[in-house]
Amino acid sequence: MARRGRRRRSRSTRNATRDASVNPQLQRIWSHAIQAQNIGILFGVAGLTLVLTPLLRRPDDASSALVAGSWWTSAFYAPDVLGLAAALVGLALVMMLGMLWVRVEFAGRALKKESDPTEAPAADFTLARAPIPATIHDLVESSRANTLTWVGAACMVAGVGLLAGDWFYSQQKLPPAYVAIANGEVIQNYSVPLAKAPLTANLPRRVRLKDLQLGAEPTASIQIFRVGDAPDAPPSIVRTLPAGTGVNFDGLRITFSGVRASDDKLRAIFSSEAPKSVPAVASISNKFRVSLDGPEYKLLDVRKNYLSVMGPAAEIESSELGKFWVFERTSHTSVSPDLGHPIQLDRVESEMAGIFTLTTVQPFWPISLGGTLFVLGFALLIIFPERIVRTNKDDGGIRIWSFHEAGKLADHIVDETMVDDTVDQTSIKHAIADEEPDAVEAPEATKSESSDPESNGDSP
Amino acid sequence: MTDLLPKLLPAIAILGSLAALATAIPKKDPVRANKNLMRAAVGVGWAGLLTGAFGIYTGYLTSFAALIGTTGCAGLAVLPMGSDRASQPDIASASGALLPLAVGVSGFVFELKILGEPADAMLLYAAQWAIFCAAMTAALVASAFGWSHRWARAKDNDTPTYPRPLALHARDFALRAVLLGWFSWLVLILIHWRQIGAISMASPADWTMVGALLLATSTLLIFWSKRSVYFEIIFVVYAAVLGLGIYFGAPFGLIM
Numbered sequence: 235m236a237r238r239g240r241r242r243r244s245r246s247t248r249n250a251t252r253d254a255s256v257n258p259q260l261q262r263i264w265s266h267a268i269q270a271q272n273i274g275i276l277f278g279v280a281g282l283t284l285v286l287t288p289l290l291r292r293p294d295d296a297s298s299a300l301v302a303g304s305w306w307t308s309a310f311y312a313p314d315v316l317g318l319a320a321a322l323v324g325l326a327l328v329m330m331l332g333m334l335w336v337r338v339e340f341a342g343r344a345l346k347k348e349s350d351p352t353e354a355p356a357a358d359f360t361l362a363r364a365p366i367p368a369t370i371h372d373l374v375e376s377s378r379a380n381t382l383t384w385v386g387a388a389c390m391v392a393g394v395g396l397l398a399g400d401w402f403y404s405q406q407k408l409p410p411a412y413v414a415i416a417n418g419e420v421i422q423n424y425s426v427p428l429a430k431a432p433l434t435a436n437l438p439r440r441v442r443l444k445d446l447q448l449g450a451e452p453t454a455s456i457q458i459f460r461v462g463d464a465p466d467a468p469p470s471i472v473r474t475l476p477a478g479t480g481v482n483f484d485g486l487r488i489t490f491s492g493v494r495a496s497d498d499k500l501r502a503i504f505s506s507e508a509p510k511s512v513p514a515v516a517s518i519s520n521k522f523r524v525s526l527d528g529p530e531y532k533l534l535d536v537r538k539n540y541l542s543v544m545g546p547a548a549e550i551e552s553s554e555l556g557k558f559w560v561f562e563r564t565s566h567t568s569v570s571p572d573l574g575h576p577i578q579l580d581r582v583e584s585e586m587a588g589i590f591t592l593t594t595v596q597p598f599w600p601i602s603l604g605g606t607l608f609v610l611g612f613a614l615l616i617i618f619p620e621r622i623v624r625t626n627k628d629d630g631g632i633r634i635w636s637f638h639e640a641g642k643l644a645d646h647i648v649d650e651t652m653v654d655d656t657v658d659q660t661s662i663k664h665a666i667a668d669e670e671p672d673a674v675e676a677p678e679a680t681k682s683e684s685s686d687p688e689s690n691g692d693s694p
Numbered sequence: 695m696t697d698l699l700p701k702l703l704p705a706i707a708i709l710g711s712l713a714a715l716a717t718a719i720p721k722k723d724p725v726r727a728n729k730n731l732m733r734a735a736v737g738v739g740w741a742g743l744l745t746g747a748f749g750i751y752t753g754y755l756t757s758f759a760a761l762i763g764t765t766g767c768a769g770l771a772v773l774p775m776g777s778d779r780a781s782q783p784d785i786a787s788a789s790g791a792l793l794p795l796a797v798g799v800s801g802f803v804f805e806l807k808i809l810g811e812p813a814d815a816m817l818l819y820a821a822q823w824a825i826f827c828a829a830m831t832a833a834l835v836a837s838a839f840g841w842s843h844r845w846a847r848a849k850d851n852d853t854p855t856y857p858r859p860l861a862l863h864a865r866d867f868a869l870r871a872v873l874l875g876w877f878s879w880l881v882l883i884l885i886h887w888r889q890i891g892a893i894s895m896a897s898p899a900d901w902t903m904v905g906a907l908l909l910a911t912s913t914l915l916i917f918w919s920k921r922s923v924y925f926e927i928i929f930v931v932y933a934a935v936l937g938l939g940i941y942f943g944a945p946f947g948l949i950m
Contacts, residue, residue, distance in 0.1 A: 270915040270916070270918040271915065271916050271918070273915050274911070274912040274913070274914070274915030274916035274918070275912065275916065276912075277908045277909070277911045277912035277915065278908070278909055278912030278913070278916070280905075280908050281904075281905045281906065281907070281908030281909035281910075281911075281912055282905070282909065283905070284901045284902070284904055284905030284908065285901070285902050285905035285906060285909065286905075287901065288898030288901050288902065289898075292898075305898065306897065306898055306899050307895060307897045307898075307899050308895070308897055309895060309896045309897055310896055310897055310898050310901060311896070323908065358862060359862060390873075394876060397879075397880065397883065397893075398904075400893055401883075401893055401894055401904065404892065404893050404894065404896075405894060405896045409895075409896040410890055410892050410895055410896060478888065478889055480890070480891055482891075487890075487891040487892075489889065489890050489891055491889065491890070591889070591890040591891075593890055593891055593892040594892075595891070596891065596892055596893060598887065600893075601883055601884070601887060601893060605880050605883070605884070608876070608877075608880060609880075612873065612877070637869065638866050638869050638870065639866060640862040640865065640866060641862035641863030641864075641865070641866045642863075642866070644862050
């Protein structure tokens with residue numbers, strides 16, 4: 235007992251020393267700053283900034299640089315605004331932790347059944363009743379502050395803070411981008427759709443789509459080559475990716491996101507006037523034959539409407555004829571002109587391309603840790619809800635505080651006081667928010683009105 | 695059978711809404727009956743919400759009916775559950791079930807199939823957004839109950855009145871709804887990570903989602919414990935300055 239008294243005296247001395255060391259003006263500013271409303275205003279300005287900025291910076295021609303999806307779901311790059319919003323949210327989170335700490339300190343004092351109400355923050359619910367029923371005293375005993383409650387609240391704030399920090403930080407870097415790669419195509423750079431103009435970013439390696447399998451479960455087989463390797467050198471990485479999976483290389487991650495007909499990836503279907511020939515399908519840079527013993531051709535280019543008037547056309551190269559163009563319109567004439575080659579262009583169609591997402595490699599631990607803290611805090615607050623009940627003998631006041639169970643707790647208090655109640659001795663004052671004192675008249679409550687903290691308090 | 699499954703979620707939302715609405719019917723033992731009905735409605739809401747979220751996450755549910763049904767269930771999930779002291783039919787709490795009911799019915803009325811590669815992203819955002827909006831709507835409904843309670847006065851001064859702390863209930867539910875919104879953002883982050891290996895697509899949809907969550911949190915905190923109009927005035931001045939600044943091109947970093 236004596237040891238406990240010494241410990242209490244030591245603690246109060248420490249607190250007094252700490253209070254004396256803090257500038258009273260700063261302390262006053264801090265205590266005014268950590269009000270829920272101020273924190274709410276900071277969150278509100280940050281939220282308005284995030285909601286309005288994409289609308290204000292919407293590009294005039296959003297589709298020019300888009301490969302897949304829409305402007306709404308494609309990357310948006312505005313690090314300056316993100317910095318402003320991140321600063322506001324960070325400041326608000328620090329203030330929220332300060333507000334929580336004040337509540338923790340108050341809850342520690344709330345262990346005392348009787349206390350001075352002027353030192354307490356504004357109660358969520360006040361009930362003036364004399365004498366205070368014994369059941370309420372039991373409730374005060376059973377609703378002592380639980381450390382795990384504060385651990386839960388701190389975990390939630392820390393978890394959201396960590397996730398938000400990672401969210402803000404990751405978007406300061408190169409944003410994710412969709413890339414369409416046709417079958418057999420090799421890419422060395424990709425385009426990031428920014429507000430003013432698309433940004434071309436170089437890849438650290440060449441990426442080739444070797445094979446694209448369609449169907450209910452599409453797969454893409456990709457090859458990744460080192461820079462400087464000969465074109466016929468073996469790839470350094472070969473992967474067959476089901477939809478939704480990816481591979482990391484040199485700080486980048488390429489993920490196979492889906493398949494779609496590409497507007498700018500075309501392929502041509504050829505036939506031949508020569509006997510014993512079969513139609514052939516070719517993409518750009520593919521080689522093909524139209525007869526078993528015939529010459530080999532290479533497709534160099536495909537246009538939907540050559541020079542805007544000539545219609546579909548394909549540029550072909552062969553060892554015998556060199557480079558030449560074949561036109562669909564000419565191929566379909568009843569009397570074909572003598573072009574010196576038997577190839578006809580049947581049609582040009584959009585090619586199915588693999589849609590890949592390119593992102594910089596990001597660590598998973600902030601998401602893992604932040605998500606775990608958030609869920610842990612959520613669970614702790616459900617299992618160990620904050621319930622603070624205090625009584626005051628002088629005015630018979632019963633006061634409660636709770637973050638998320640105030641309504642239920644207030645109901646319980648009213649229920650308990652209604653048992654064996656002589657109604658003319660009781661008065662109830664509902665004290666949330668700006669409840670006017672005349673909402674429920676209280677003959678005896680007028681005595682405690684002057685000492686009621688909620689009349690001038692602002693704390694939640 | 696596969697066509698019926700997506701319709702199951704709107705049906706669940708309607709069932710839960712009807713259970714909540716039934717609390718307004720006079721009963722012999724209203725306290726116990728209303729409490730059980732409300733708990734059943736909220737339980738059904740959570741079951742539908744989790745089923746829908748899992749189905750959408752795994753790609754099994756891709757129809758508009760499933761999406762809208764999940765939204766309705768989310769609205770039910772955050773319905774007032776603490777009406778433990780309902781000494782009379784809880785009309786206010788039951789009225790909150792009207793919105794999930796309307797949402798559930800619309801899942802049967804409207805037909806929209808979402809397919810294709812860009813639709814995956816659209817569906818993902820739509821689902822998250824729908825759950826978030828449902829939670830916010832329920833929070834607003836709960837807040838409205840709180841305000842309506844504040845305006846209530848004792849009818850007869852001779853008869854003592856025990857005002858039910860409905861405003862506190864409303865605040866509790868608003869807090870839960872906001873937390874549900876942040877929770878859905880966490881799910882969105884995990885889905886993004888699974889799909890593209892990044893925390894976010896950094897798209898306007900992501901920005902709007904986080905911005906709206908911050909605004910919802912802000913609203914909750916500003917009206918947490920209203921003691922004077924001082925903070926509301928500050929908030930209005932902030933919003934007005936920001937709006938005018940944007941309009942006149944003030945250098946907030948917002949205008950390029």
